[in-house]
Amino acid sequence: xxxxxxxxARKAPWWITRHxxxxxxxxxxxxxxxxxxxxxxxxxxxxxxxxxxxxEIGLIALPMTFIIITGGIDxxxxxxxxxxxxxxxxxxxxxxxxxxxxxxxxxxxxxxxxFANGFIITRVKVPPLIMTVATxxxxxxxxxxxxxxxxxxxxPEWFYVLGQGEIFGVPTQLLIxxxxxxxxxxxxxxxxFGRTLYAIGSNETAARxxxxxxxxxxxxxxxxxxxxSGLAAVVLVSRVxxxxxDMGMGYELDVIAAVVLGGTSIFGGSGTIxxxxxxxxxxxxxxxxxxxxxxxxxxxxxxxGVALILSVLVASSLQRRKE
Amino acid sequence: xxxxxxxxxAAPRLxxxxxxxxxxxxxxxxxIAIAVVVGFINPRxxxxxxxxxxxxxxxxxxxxxxxxxxxxxxxxxxxxVGSLIGVLATISGSMAVAGAPVVVAWVVPLLLGxxxxxxxxxVVAYLRIPAIVVTLGMMSILKGGLISVxxxxxxxxxxxxxxxxxLNVLGVPMPVLIMVVATVLAALWMRYSPSGRAIYxxxxxxxxxxxxxxxxxxTVVMVFAIHGFFAGIAALVYATQLRxxxxxxxxxxxxxxxxxxxxxxxxxxxxxxxxxxxxxxxILIAEITSALVFINVSPYWTDALRGALILATxxxxxxxxxxxxxxxxxx
Numbered sequence: 341x342x343x344x345x346x347x348x349a350r351k352a353p354w355w356i357t358r359h360x361x362x363x364x365x366x367x368x369x370x371x372x373x374x375x376x377x378x379x380x381x382x383x384x385x386x387x388x389x390x391x392x393x394x395x396e397i398g399l400i401a402l403p404m405t406f407i408i409i410t411g412g413i414d415x416x417x418x419x420x421x422x423x424x425x426x427x428x429x430x431x432x433x434x435x436x437x438x439x440x441x442x443x444x445x446x447x448x449x450x451x452x453x454x455f456a457n458g459f460i461i462t463r464v465k466v467p468p469l470i471m472t473v474a475t476x477x478x479x480x481x482x483x484x485x486x487x488x489x490x491x492x493x494x495x496p497e498w499f500y501v502l503g504q505g506e507i508f509g510v511p512t513q514l515l516i517x518x519x520x521x522x523x524x525x526x527x528x529x530x531x532x533f534g535r536t537l538y539a540i541g542s543n544e545t546a547a548r549x550x551x552x553x554x555x556x557x558x559x560x561x562x563x564x565x566x567x568x569s570g571l572a573a574v575v576l577v578s579r580v581x582x583x584x585x586d587m588g589m590g591y592e593l594d595v596i597a598a599v600v601l602g603g604t605s606i607f608g609g610s611g612t613i614x615x616x617x618x619x620x621x622x623x624x625x626x627x628x629x630x631x632x633x634x635x636x637x638x639x640x641x642x643x644x645g646v647a648l649i650l651s652v653l654v655a656s657s658l659q660r661r662k663e
Numbered sequence: 664x665x666x667x668x669x670x671x672x673a674a675p676r677l678x679x680x681x682x683x684x685x686x687x688x689x690x691x692x693x694x695i696a697i698a699v700v701v702g703f704i705n706p707r708x709x710x711x712x713x714x715x716x717x718x719x720x721x722x723x724x725x726x727x728x729x730x731x732x733x734x735x736x737x738x739x740x741x742x743x744v745g746s747l748i749g750v751l752a753t754i755s756g757s758m759a760v761a762g763a764p765v766v767v768a769w770v771v772p773l774l775l776g777x778x779x780x781x782x783x784x785x786v787v788a789y790l791r792i793p794a795i796v797v798t799l800g801m802m803s804i805l806k807g808g809l810i811s812v813x814x815x816x817x818x819x820x821x822x823x824x825x826x827x828x829x830l831n832v833l834g835v836p837m838p839v840l841i842m843v844v845a846t847v848l849a850a851l852w853m854r855y856s857p858s859g860r861a862i863y864x865x866x867x868x869x870x871x872x873x874x875x876x877x878x879x880x881x882t883v884v885m886v887f888a889i890h891g892f893f894a895g896i897a898a899l900v901y902a903t904q905l906r907x908x909x910x911x912x913x914x915x916x917x918x919x920x921x922x923x924x925x926x927x928x929x930x931x932x933x934x935x936x937x938x939x940x941x942x943x944x945x946i947l948i949a950e951i952t953s954a955l956v957f958i959n960v961s962p963y964w965t966d967a968l969r970g971a972l973i974l975a976t977x978x979x980x981x982x983x984x985x986x987x988x989x990x991x992x993x994x
Contacts, residue, residue, distance in 0.1 A: 593802075
C-alpha cells in the first residue's frame, strides 16, 4: 500500500500491468477457447507435439531477444539454418566426417556466420539490418552453391533421438529449449552481461561512456544468434530426417514475430526472455489453431504478418501514451 | 552532401579519374569488362540474342530498383516489393483473362501498388514503426495471401493485346524503353526538383530537413507511393513479357532489388545515391547471372555471388564514408 502512496500514478500491483502477464492471460484464454472449439487440441499429445514443432524457432528467438533489446536485428537467421543444415549433411556425406564431428562442424559454421555478422557490425559499423540482409543473401547463396540442390538423407538411427525422441515423455528438443530458456532468462535478468544489453538498447552512447564493453557484448549476441541457428538446424534435420538447401526459409519472420509479440520493444531497451517464451507459444498456438480449423500453411503466415504489425503498433502506441 | 559533388570538388586535378571512380562509372566499367572477358571465353555470350534476353528479362528489376533507391535514400527499406510485384502481376493477368479491358488491367495494378506502398509509408512516417517491421509483415501478408488465394496456379490464355512488353517503339522494345525513360526522369527529378532533393534531405538528417522547411513525414509517404508506382510498372513488365504468369511471388526478388539499389551506390545510411547507379547495377547483376552460365559455373552459385557483391559494396560504402569524415576532421 505504501508503494501506491509513494507513486500515485501506479494503480495496480506492478505485475498485473506487465506485458507478460497480459500475454499469459490471453494465452491461457486462447488455449481453452481452442480446446472448447476442437476436441483434438487440448490433449497432452498435441501440446507436446506443438512443443516439438516450435523448438527450432524458439532456440533462435532467445538470442534474437538479446539482439532486439540492444536495438539491433538479425535477418540472416533463416539463411544460417539453411547453411548449417547443408554443412551438416555435406561434411558427413562428402567429407566423410563422423556424424558427431559433422554436428560440431555445423554448429561451428553457425557460430562463425554469426560472428562474421557481429564483427562487421561492430568494427565497420554497418547497421545490423543491412548487414544481415546482405548475409541473408550470402549465407543462403552458399547453402545453394555448396549443396547444388542435392539433399542428404539416410542418417543413422541414433541421430533421430534429438528431433524425434523423447525423455520422460517430453520431446528431447523441447527439454533442450526449456533449459536454454532458463539459462538465457537468468543471464539477461541477473548478470552484468544481461544488464549491459539493456543499457546498449536504451542509450548506446551512454553505455559506452559508462565503460561498458559495448562491442564485445554485441559480438557475443550475434555469435550466439548464429550458434542457436546452427543448433536449430541440427534439430530440424534430425526431426525431418533430410537436409535441403531451402531449410529455415522465412524463419526470421516467425522468430521476430515471437520476440516482438512477447513484448520486446523493436526500438530496443526493453523486453524479457519470459515474454519471448509466451510470444513463441502464442505463434505456435496460432499456427496449430489455424491448422486444426482447416486453414492451410500459406494462410498462417498472413496471420503471423498481421500479428507482427499489430503487436508493434499496440506496443508503440502504449509507449507513446506513457510518455 | 552527395558523393558526386564532394568527390569533384575535393581534387580537381583528378577530376576525370574521380568521375570514373564514382559508383556509376565503376559499374559501367564492370559491365563492359565482364562482357569483354566472358565474350573472350565464350563468344556466344555476346550474341545479340543473348544480350537482348538479359536486358529484356531483367528490365523489371531495374525499374523496381529505381523506387527502392528512393526508399533507401530516404532512410528506409522495403522488403515487401517482391511479393507486391507477384501480387500485382497476378491481379493484372487475372483481370485480363476475365475479360476486363486491357487498359484497366494495366492501370489497376499501378493504383494498387501506389495504395499499398503509400499505406506502408504512412504507418512508417506517422506511427513511427520501423520500415523493416512494417514491410516484413506486409511481405508475409502478400506472399501468404497470394498463394492461399490462387493455390499457385498458373495464369494462361492471356489475350494478345495484354502483352505490353511485346510492343516496341521505333524498334526499341517496351521494357527497355520504360527502363531508360523511368531512370532518366527519376534521376532528373531527384536531382533538380525541390521534392526530389527533399528525399536526400530527409534521409541525410530528418531533423535538419524539418528545420529547412521539408516535411519529412510527407516526404516518406510520397517516396513510398512513388516506389509503389514503380513496383506497379515493374509488375506490368514482368506480367506481360511471358505467355504465362506464375501466380506466386518470384523467390528472392526483394533481395535482388535491394542488391541493385545498394550496389548502385545508394548509401544504406540514407541521404546519398542515384537511380542511374541502381539501374546500372541491376543490369550488372543480370549480366553476371547470365555470364555464369556461359563460363560453366553452376547457377546455384548466383545467389552467393549476389550476396558477396552486396556485402562488399556495403562495407566499401561505410569505409569510404569514414575516410571522408576523417579527412573532413583533419581540415
